[in-house]
Amino acid sequence: MPEVTYLEALRDGLAEEMARDERVFVLGEDVGAYGGAFKVTEGFQRRFGAERVIDTPIAETAIVGTAAGAAHMGFRPVCEMQFIDFISCAYSILTNYVATARYRAGLPTPMVVRGPAGGYVRGGPFHSQNPEAAFLHTPGLKIVAPATARDAKGLIKAAIRDDDPVLYFEHKYLYRRIKEELPEGEEILTPIGQARTAREGRDLSILTWSAMLWKSLEAAETLEREDGLSVEVIDLRTLLPLDDAAIVAAVKRTNRVLIVHEDTRTGGVAGEITARINELAFEWLDAPVKRICAHDVPLPYAPTLEDFVLPQVGDIVKGCRWLAAY
Amino acid sequence: MSRIDVVMPQMGESIAEGTLSKWLKKVGDPVKRDEPIFEISTDKVDAEIPAPSAGVLAEILVQEGQTVPVQTVVARMETDASAAAVAPAGTPAAPAPAPAPAPASPAAKVPDLKPAASAAAPPSSPAPAPAPKVAAPAAAARAPATAPAPGDESLEDRLRRKSTPLVRKIAAEHNLDLTTIPGSGMAGRVTKNDILSYLESGAPAPALADGPSSRPTDRPTVPDLTVGPGVRVVPGPVVEPWEGDRVEPWSRIRKLTADHMVMSRRVSAHVQSLIEIDYGRIAALRAKRKADYAERGVSLTFLAFIASAVARNLRKHPVLNAAVMGESTLYRREINLGIAVAMEWGLIVPVIRRADELNLLGVARAINDLAERARTKKLSPDEVQKGTFTITNPGVFGTLVGLPVLNQPQSGILAVGAIGKRPAVVTAPDGSDSIGIRTQGMLALSFDHRIVDGADADRFLADLRGTLQEFPEDLV
Numbered sequence: 001m002p003e004v005t006y007l008e009a010l011r012d013g014l015a016e017e018m019a020r021d022e023r024v025f026v027l028g029e030d031v032g033a034y035g036g037a038f039k040v041t042e043g044f045q046r047r048f049g050a051e052r053v054i055d056t057p058i059a060e061t062a063i064v065g066t067a068a069g070a071a072h073m074g075f076r077p078v079c080e081m082q083f084i085d086f087i088s089c090a091y092s093i094l095t096n097y098v099a100t101a102r103y104r105a106g107l108p109t110p111m112v113v114r115g116p117a118g119g120y121v122r123g124g125p126f127h128s129q130n131p132e133a134a135f136l137h138t139p140g141l142k143i144v145a146p147a148t149a150r151d152a153k154g155l156i157k158a159a160i161r162d163d164d165p166v167l168y169f170e171h172k173y174l175y176r177r178i179k180e181e182l183p184e185g186e187e188i189l190t191p192i193g194q195a196r197t198a199r200e201g202r203d204l205s206i207l208t209w210s211a212m213l214w215k216s217l218e219a220a221e222t223l224e225r226e227d228g229l230s231v232e233v234i235d236l237r238t239l240l241p242l243d244d245a246a247i248v249a250a251v252k253r254t255n256r257v258l259i260v261h262e263d264t265r266t267g268g269v270a271g272e273i274t275a276r277i278n279e280l281a282f283e284w285l286d287a288p289v290k291r292i293c294a295h296d297v298p299l300p301y302a303p304t305l306e307d308f309v310l311p312q313v314g315d316i317v318k319g320c321r322w323l324a325a326y
Numbered sequence: 327m328s329r330i331d332v333v334m335p336q337m338g339e340s341i342a343e344g345t346l347s348k349w350l351k352k353v354g355d356p357v358k359r360d361e362p363i364f365e366i367s368t369d370k371v372d373a374e375i376p377a378p379s380a381g382v383l384a385e386i387l388v389q390e391g392q393t394v395p396v397q398t399v400v401a402r403m404e405t406d407a408s409a410a411a412v413a414p415a416g417t418p419a420a421p422a423p424a425p426a427p428a429p430a431s432p433a434a435k436v437p438d439l440k441p442a443a444s445a446a447a448p449p450s451s452p453a454p455a456p457a458p459k460v461a462a463p464a465a466a467a468r469a470p471a472t473a474p475a476p477g478d479e480s481l482e483d484r485l486r487r488k489s490t491p492l493v494r495k496i497a498a499e500h501n502l503d504l505t506t507i508p509g510s511g512m513a514g515r516v517t518k519n520d521i522l523s524y525l526e527s528g529a530p531a532p533a534l535a536d537g538p539s540s541r542p543t544d545r546p547t548v549p550d551l552t553v554g555p556g557v558r559v560v561p562g563p564v565v566e567p568w569e570g571d572r573v574e575p576w577s578r579i580r581k582l583t584a585d586h587m588v589m590s591r592r593v594s595a596h597v598q599s600l601i602e603i604d605y606g607r608i609a610a611l612r613a614k615r616k617a618d619y620a621e622r623g624v625s626l627t628f629l630a631f632i633a634s635a636v637a638r639n640l641r642k643h644p645v646l647n648a649a650v651m652g653e654s655t656l657y658r659r660e661i662n663l664g665i666a667v668a669m670e671w672g673l674i675v676p677v678i679r680r681a682d683e684l685n686l687l688g689v690a691r692a693i694n695d696l697a698e699r700a701r702t703k704k705l706s707p708d709e710v711q712k713g714t715f716t717i718t719n720p721g722v723f724g725t726l727v728g729l730p731v732l733n734q735p736q737s738g739i740l741a742v743g744a745i746g747k748r749p750a751v752v753t754a755p756d757g758s759d760s761i762g763i764r765t766q767g768m769l770a771l772s773f774d775h776r777i778v779d780g781a782d783a784d785r786f787l788a789d790l791r792g793t794l795q796e797f798p799e800d801l802v
Contacts (some may be wrong), residue, residue, distance in 0.1 A: 255490075255492050255518050282491050283491045283492060283494075283495045284491070284492050284495075285490055285491045285492055286490045286491075286492040286493060286517055286518040287490060325511065325512055326490075326511055326512055326515070326517070
């Protein structure tokens, strides 16, 4: 089995779907001739032709709008936001138009908007954001955020095959750092809406996704070694719709929950998960639900400040210790 | 305007009446649904009674100390919110009598926390703005009467009761009182692991009270019962009724008894010793003085002689007037004799306080009085508490003797067997033996071998026999 990076897995998934289904095409800034800012679509234009790998102007609303129209006409477009931070430029068309199209007009809109999210790369405030919370509130959208190479591939393929708009947030820090052996010839599809137990444990559960999965796993190892704590780690993978069953099952198993996300705290996804736990499993809690998130500030450029603002392994370890002692 | 009745609840199938021991709210106080509004005492149970609905306490119909049949209306509540605003102003009489809180009664050992604790209850409801001024002194004025108010607990207790939803759920499922479970969480909080390992250790359900009214101090101490390695806890059988069977759910007193007996069997190392008593002298004394006692309204029974003799001998054998406290022996200063009284609806053990300080007449009168009031359900809760040794009398039914289960946490319990005429070897002063007819009976002592050794028990029984067989006439 060949070892592939997170980025290669994403690229392979995208290519497999384009090869499988000629209705699939990609569009975005520099995705064609240049192969994408992070080279996700490298070689695509040569392989699939300029008609299916379209370079666009720097105009996110136009990219999403074009894709929506094509989707209505029976295509399955995949839009790239060069940095996911700029998806906010397309916020109106995504929330007002794309998300409501099926409800308003019975228009199927099978499209994917994907792009690199996240920090830890000294990218500063415009190139490090995690925009999931901004869309979580919009009925009609789906949101996925893979943490592993397998899911990077499995989720892009599932997103493309989904008959509704899916936002696919890939993490740029993981692009070349995460490697995994993936079987050749086997079709990898990760079902949307299904969380995965990344590590089993008895004493408390960490609910997380994307790059925070790896920090959480590292924290769990530390806690096992230094404190003898058995920490479960759940990779949510899909944020909309949330896998309530998996969340409740985790609460019932360990009764203590820490939610870790890279996005800022206030109004973050952790708040929504906490509310659901209160509604669905309050009587199973042996401690308050705790969050580890980024501080509520724009992400600084300065490496020391970025390290301070974003959640680190030490923060997660500390949070777990507090929770375990409660 | 809508008023609803608040009634004396039935706290167990067989309990017909209850004593309203304390009002927790005054007329005019806003009350939340399920917030405790008064406390009651029944024969064995003290409990706080929650409000049936939210509103304002409009009328109090039964005063503190009154005993009324169940379902008697004890108060009325105003459930209409607009009427609630008027009520406090209309009844300004309440705060007058005792404006000073004066919580410094000697019983209240932790007075520092009381204001916060008692203030916590009333103001949280959406009370009308003018009300607090009147309500606050009224609330402060209700100083502790007999039973400790919910505020009478230490900071540690309060933090311990601060428990998580899961722990509370488990505690409710197993009817456990969280204050008796050692907590390892922050500030001594009982965590899931604490309560699960407590349950796994096979610890008895200690509290059994219906909730917040449980009073830790009156409860038998629960020993640490960590089950050792290799010990398997075997669950009881699953029993199903067959056709025609009758299923009768336990009354509260049945449940209390059942749980207490199983707990007692488990925590103590029960051993029994039996001794035969010649009651010839007692029978003679009794026949001689019976009429005099009857004249004073007291029935002079064998049990009175035995109780009196036991009380006098316990002072010489303190280990039988003792309890196990953790890994210590607690020797009781007072000798408080519990006398088991069987009734159609269950078993109750009223207590003769300081029985060793009473003469025979006093003991006999106390037994008569307690038994009578137990049967007519007139006992107050403190008359069934603080026993230090128990006497049970199965012999009244002709049983040769019974082997009783210890009344926790006491270290000894004496069963009196049937007293009757039996053939016995009688040795005359000249040393010759013959068969005579003697009045005899058995006494069985169950004792906790954790602290009472066989020799201790046997010496006690021998002394007891000596006292009974040579009962001084001038004491009768």
